[in-house]
Amino acid sequence: xxxxxxxxxxxxxxxxxxxxxxxxxxxxxxxxxxxxxxxxxxxxxxxxxxxxxxxxxxxxxxxxxxxxxxxxxxxxxxxxxxxxxxxxxxxxxxxxxxxxxxxxxxxxxxxxxxxxxxxxxxxxxxxxxxxxxxxxxxxxxxxxxxxxxxxxxxxxxxxxxxxxxxxxxxxxxxxxxxxxxxxxxxxxxxxxxxxxxxxxxx
Amino acid sequence: xxxxxxxxxxxxxxxxxxxxxxxxxxxxxxxxxxxxxxxxxxxxxxxxxxxxxxxxxxxxxxxxxxxxxxxxxxxxxxxxxxxxxxxxxxxxxxxxxxxxxxxxxxxxxxxxxxxxxxxxxxxxxxxxxxxxxxxxxxxxx
Numbered sequence: 001x002x003x004x005x006x007x008x009x010x011x012x013x014x015x016x017x018x019x020x021x022x023x024x025x026x027x028x029x030x031x032x033x034x035x036x037x038x039x040x041x042x043x044x045x046x047x048x049x050x051x052x053x054x055x056x057x058x059x060x061x062x063x064x065x066x067x068x069x070x071x072x073x074x075x076x077x078x079x080x081x082x083x084x085x086x087x088x089x090x091x092x093x094x095x096x097x098x099x100x101x102x103x104x105x106x107x108x109x110x111x112x113x114x115x116x117x118x119x120x121x122x123x124x125x126x127x128x129x130x131x132x133x134x135x136x137x138x139x140x141x142x143x144x145x146x147x148x149x150x151x152x153x154x155x156x157x158x159x160x161x162x163x164x165x166x167x168x169x170x171x172x173x174x175x176x177x178x179x180x181x182x183x184x185x186x187x188x189x190x191x192x193x194x195x196x197x198x199x200x201x202x
Numbered sequence: 203x204x205x206x207x208x209x210x211x212x213x214x215x216x217x218x219x220x221x222x223x224x225x226x227x228x229x230x231x232x233x234x235x236x237x238x239x240x241x242x243x244x245x246x247x248x249x250x251x252x253x254x255x256x257x258x259x260x261x262x263x264x265x266x267x268x269x270x271x272x273x274x275x276x277x278x279x280x281x282x283x284x285x286x287x288x289x290x291x292x293x294x295x296x297x298x299x300x301x302x303x304x305x306x307x308x309x310x311x312x313x314x315x316x317x318x319x320x321x322x323x324x325x326x327x328x329x330x331x332x333x334x335x336x337x338x339x340x341x342x343x
Contacts, residue, residue, distance in 0.1 A: 016297075016339070017334065017339075018332050018339050019331075019332035020233070020285070020290075020334025020336055020339045021332075021335055022335060066294070066297015066298045067299070068297060069298075069299075069337075070297060071293075071295055071296070118296070118297075
């Protein structure tokens with residue numbers, strides 16, 4: 001899996017065309033209503049144009065999201081702010097700070113940051129976790145939880161699968177490994193359900 | 203192959219009149235084509251400031267001089283959109299940095315870029331996508 005990134009780290013990342021020209025820098029990352037995917041970025045100008053730009057960058061116009069820059073095909077990739085903000089308004093700004101609950105109704109903590117993959121998918125959250133969730137007794141912990149398949153986002157709360165507590169990680173590199181395990185297990189359980197359904201037909 | 207650094211300061215001399223037009227100050231790269239587009243001259247006898255010469259007029263690049271076809275006004279008046287490649291930041295099209303450009307090796311007969319030497323290894327001229335104010339963008343491997 002390619003390097004995962006924190007949404008907070010994307011701020012100030014330069015937006016560069018394939019011709020090597022810098023056209024803006026990232027101000028905020030905007031997510032869709034279920035916080036499953038980046039829908040785009042709001043932008044700041046650079047240098048003499050510093051400060052919020054009227055234009056935004058829809059995810060569909062992003063060539064690549066890398067560790068040091070967001071690549072766009074050309075200057076024409078920048079669009080009206082409505083292209084990004086209107087569709088993601090519900091989630092934008094609501095994700096960090098949201099309450100985290102497990103699907104068994106246990107409070108797991110609150111969202112500190114969002115973990116994204118280079119393809120724009122949200123793969124997890126950095127949360128300030130409760131003792132009950134991480135089964136440790138040194139107060140609150142900053143841990144990573146995978147987004148999982150069954151996650152729901154309603155208003156200012158996130159519901160994570162209770163099984164996700166077994167996959168909490170303390171740092172991003174070990175989280176990368178755990179996301180892979182979680183995804184593999186989710187895929188395997190789906191596969192076995194499929195087989196069972198197939199047998200019923202026979 | 204010759205290095206960009208090795209051409210800086212070479213006198214530019216016409217083949218027909220043996221007139222010295224100036225010295226090489228920089229080479230401008232057409233990154234998407236992997237070719238040198240222009241030479242930038244400085245210090246010509248009849249000229250003040252900079253002048254640009256299209257690479258198509260270059261007949262030979264030797265160790266001691268650049269020979270161009272003729273002095274019959276070969277210099278372009280309009281300045282091409284030039285960004286210095288030496289020292290430029292290198293960025294892959296995946297958005298990851300790849301050091302800075304140390305030097306560029308080119309074929310003096312064709313002006314084709316062979317290898318870009320960066321602080322993080324060599325990059326083939328075929329991988330160049332664009333050269334702008336921020337970076338030289340290369341195709342990721």
